[in-house]
Amino acid sequence: MANLVIASNSKAMPKLDGSIKNKVWAFIEKLSADHTSPGLHIEPLNAAVDPRVRTGRVDLHFRAILFKIDDKLGDDPTFIYMGTWPHDEANKLAERSRLRVNPINGVLEGIIGELDGENDRKKRTVVPDPRGELDRAIKAQTKSYLAERFSLADLTGRLGLDPDLAERAYNATDEDTLLDIAANAVGWQGSALLDLATGLHIDTIREKHGFSDIPVDDALDEDEQILKALEQPASKMQFTFVEDNEELRRVIEGGDFAAWRTFLHPEQRKYVEQNHNGAFRLSGGAGTGKTVVAIHRARRLAQADPTARIVLTTYNKTLATDLKAALLTLDPNVAIADRLGEPGIYVGGIDALGNAVLNQSGDIADAAENVLGYRGAELTHLRTNIDKTWRDVAQSVSSGLDAKLATPGFLENEYVAVVLANKVTTLEQYAKVARPGRGVRLSRPQRIAVWKLVEAYRRQARMDGSLSFPEVLALAAEQLRLRAEKSKGHFADHVLVDEAQDLHATHWALLRNLVAEGANDLFIAEDSHQRIYGQPVVLSRFGIKIVGRARRLTLNYRTTAQNLHFAVSILSGAEYKDLEQGEESTAEYRSVRLGPNPQLVECTDAADELDKVADLVRSWITPEEGSDEPAVDPSTVAVLTRGQADRSQFVRALGERGIDARALDSNPAAPGHVQVLTMHRSKGMEFSRVILAGVDHAHVPSAATLRSVPEEERDEAMLRERSLLYVAASRARDALVVTWSGKKSELLGSPSE
Numbered sequence: 001m002a003n004l005v006i007a008s009n010s011k012a013m014p015k016l017d018g019s020i021k022n023k024v025w026a027f028i029e030k031l032s033a034d035h036t037s038p039g040l041h042i043e044p045l046n047a048a049v050d051p052r053v054r055t056g057r058v059d060l061h062f063r064a065i066l067f068k069i070d071d072k073l074g075d076d077p078t079f080i081y082m083g084t085w086p087h088d089e090a091n092k093l094a095e096r097s098r099l100r101v102n103p104i105n106g107v108l109e110g111i112i113g114e115l116d117g118e119n120d121r122k123k124r125t126v127v128p129d130p131r132g133e134l135d136r137a138i139k140a141q142t143k144s145y146l147a148e149r150f151s152l153a154d155l156t157g158r159l160g161l162d163p164d165l166a167e168r169a170y171n172a173t174d175e176d177t178l179l180d181i182a183a184n185a186v187g188w189q190g191s192a193l194l195d196l197a198t199g200l201h202i203d204t205i206r207e208k209h210g211f212s213d214i215p216v217d218d219a220l221d222e223d224e225q226i227l228k229a230l231e232q233p234a235s236k237m238q239f240t241f242v243e244d245n246e247e248l249r250r251v252i253e254g255g256d257f258a259a260w261r262t263f264l265h266p267e268q269r270k271y272v273e274q275n276h277n278g279a280f281r282l283s284g285g286a287g288t289g290k291t292v293v294a295i296h297r298a299r300r301l302a303q304a305d306p307t308a309r310i311v312l313t314t315y316n317k318t319l320a321t322d323l324k325a326a327l328l329t330l331d332p333n334v335a336i337a338d339r340l341g342e343p344g345i346y347v348g349g350i351d352a353l354g355n356a357v358l359n360q361s362g363d364i365a366d367a368a369e370n371v372l373g374y375r376g377a378e379l380t381h382l383r384t385n386i387d388k389t390w391r392d393v394a395q396s397v398s399s400g401l402d403a404k405l406a407t408p409g410f411l412e413n414e415y416v417a418v419v420l421a422n423k424v425t426t427l428e429q430y431a432k433v434a435r436p437g438r439g440v441r442l443s444r445p446q447r448i449a450v451w452k453l454v455e456a457y458r459r460q461a462r463m464d465g466s467l468s469f470p471e472v473l474a475l476a477a478e479q480l481r482l483r484a485e486k487s488k489g490h491f492a493d494h495v496l497v498d499e500a501q502d503l504h505a506t507h508w509a510l511l512r513n514l515v516a517e518g519a520n521d522l523f524i525a526e527d528s529h530q531r532i533y534g535q536p537v538v539l540s541r542f543g544i545k546i547v548g549r550a551r552r553l554t555l556n557y558r559t560t561a562q563n564l565h566f567a568v569s570i571l572s573g574a575e576y577k578d579l580e581q582g583e584e585s586t587a588e589y590r591s592v593r594l595g596p597n598p599q600l601v602e603c604t605d606a607a608d609e610l611d612k613v614a615d616l617v618r619s620w621i622t623p624e625e626g627s628d629e630p631a632v633d634p635s636t637v638a639v640l641t642r643g644q645a646d647r648s649q650f651v652r653a654l655g656e657r658g659i660d661a662r663a664l665d666s667n668p669a670a671p672g673h674v675q676v677l678t679m680h681r682s683k684g685m686e687f688s689r690v691i692l693a694g695v696d697h698a699h700v701p702s703a704a705t706l707r708s709v710p711e712e713e714r715d716e717a718m719l720r721e722r723s724l725l726y727v728a729a730s731r732a733r734d735a736l737v738v739t740w741s742g743k744k745s746e747l748l749g750s751p752s753e
């Protein structure tokens, strides 16, 4: 059985239709089963530049390009599949294709040859020009964009860029041209060029890509050097060893969209594979692959130890459902644990995790006494009308608390972040407890007043026999702590949490108590710029010590550089803190793809906006006859609104204009319809085309939301509003459109600013 390596070559390869894909799959399956099978017609080429190159017969009209590396000990050879082309083209390209170990960094490079004139044409046109000539003319300088910081020899001699590519990059006179060149380069060369454009030091770029200081081992022959180079992290951006048929099917069928399953960036791979001596925090901009890393890592931990109890959790149930689906897409055979505490990966929303702990815990009287001050708490029903309960309590109890503080928002935050987080059960404790991170300072009389309301709230809950989610979580955390104290151990060996920026105090208490401190205990994926609920939390308060184990991803895989630039411009001018109170920056954020600029559409009034949004959506999903644009699958188109009322209005308006649209709420997305959802609901999701609708002065930031918080907490609420628009703007893979009527939102910076 031959060893099989598949190269990601989507940039060079033509798009293949479904029937050819099936034939490619059959060809590769046959090749891995028996490479000597005559039906494969594996043939060398007389005039090939690289003697390892072969072509093979996919069908009468298509041939695959391969490299064959023989094993000198006589074992089976290794075949590297580079892609499939129409017959004549494949033969011509193969003659000029080659495999080489980069002598500067040790990375394996599979280079597909070019057809006659293609190289010259590329050099003349450089690359497509999506931003428009005008933009470029304005920004163009006559000097090389890179010359101030690097020499051409740095690019080739220290980084190992292909000399022709390095020269083109060096001749680029502005950032846009450089980004164009990066977007068209293959594998590690593209991401290294982006790093150069960002201004990173050559040594940093080498380190990020895991380049070897001894690139080539001269004691090995060339074939052995090639096989060794396949192990380099940056080689794995282009090549993957196929271990079994199931994996092979995934690679072939996945195509471009599923590259995340196989071709990880060396940094992503590092965070998947590295072991840590305790909690680790992976932050990173929207779309940099934090979720991808968490999923791969969970699978890696499960493979490394089949008895390990792994918890993979995230902010809510819908995101957890997506997480589980993605995990099973990555590996349909992965061991899923159906019950918390069993070996395998248990996937669930974090609130459900709290429930699971209590359901599996038996008597919770001691925990209830410690957290709530009474023993009889039962998980009979969940209280969902929290706002109403606080409102009723504030109206019926004469506490003397100022009206601006006697709001459901302030009281619930105080209850969760201070009272539950510190297991406060008496006024004496509350009067003394530290309240770090709470915007409003409270005098002693104010504390007494708040406590009166807390007591009334608890009385009410006791009468109802109901518990809120934060109470369930606090009880579950305490139950776990008591269990560990009695030497009964923990429910998990490894916990991985995604979207962690939005977790509140009792979530963290639960996570800390779910797993003992130790190797690979907690893996935290988060982005402070995407905090749209609640307030920042300081992890060390919960016994979660990151101490130097924090890293950041900056390369965006989701969206285009233009959309990314626009999304980041929304954050500019505001200061964000990460989970350890460090400053979070967007300085190195960059994207691997280019596209058109986001469209900003001013409408005359609400009716005009509904019409314009409908026209735009229609032009995408049913392009006019003769249009060059292919029809877009409606379910990959999303209209995002700030509130639920606007959401309903857009669903209705699109329907009235003949477009089948559905509101997306707690239900899963239905195929075949345009999705209309709130910006909050869009968290963690992505779509091909996104319209942010109703982005006007009154709705974004939401004037009503800002009015509802005390003055001292307004800056924080404003940060959340800014983050919400950033989250929404960073959901688009390809096209991003923003519409409004009346005065536009103050948060909208122009993309050219």
Ligand SMILES: Nc1ncnc2c1ncn2[C@@H]1O[C@H](COP(=O)(O)OP(=O)(O)OP(=O)(O)O)[C@@H](O)[C@H]1O
Binding pocket: 257, 258, 259, 260, 261, 263, 264, 265, 268, 284, 285, 286, 287, 288, 289, 290, 291, 292, 293, 527, 530, 556, 557, 558, 683, 684, 685, 686, 730
């Ligand atoms: N190495 C990769 N190769 C190809 N695609 C990738 C890679 N890593 C991530 N992606 C793709 O980029 C997109 C964003 O990834 P992911 O959702 O993991 O990012 P994220 O950082 O969790 O984003 P967010 O913070 O916005 O939720 C997804 O479509 C994912 O498949």
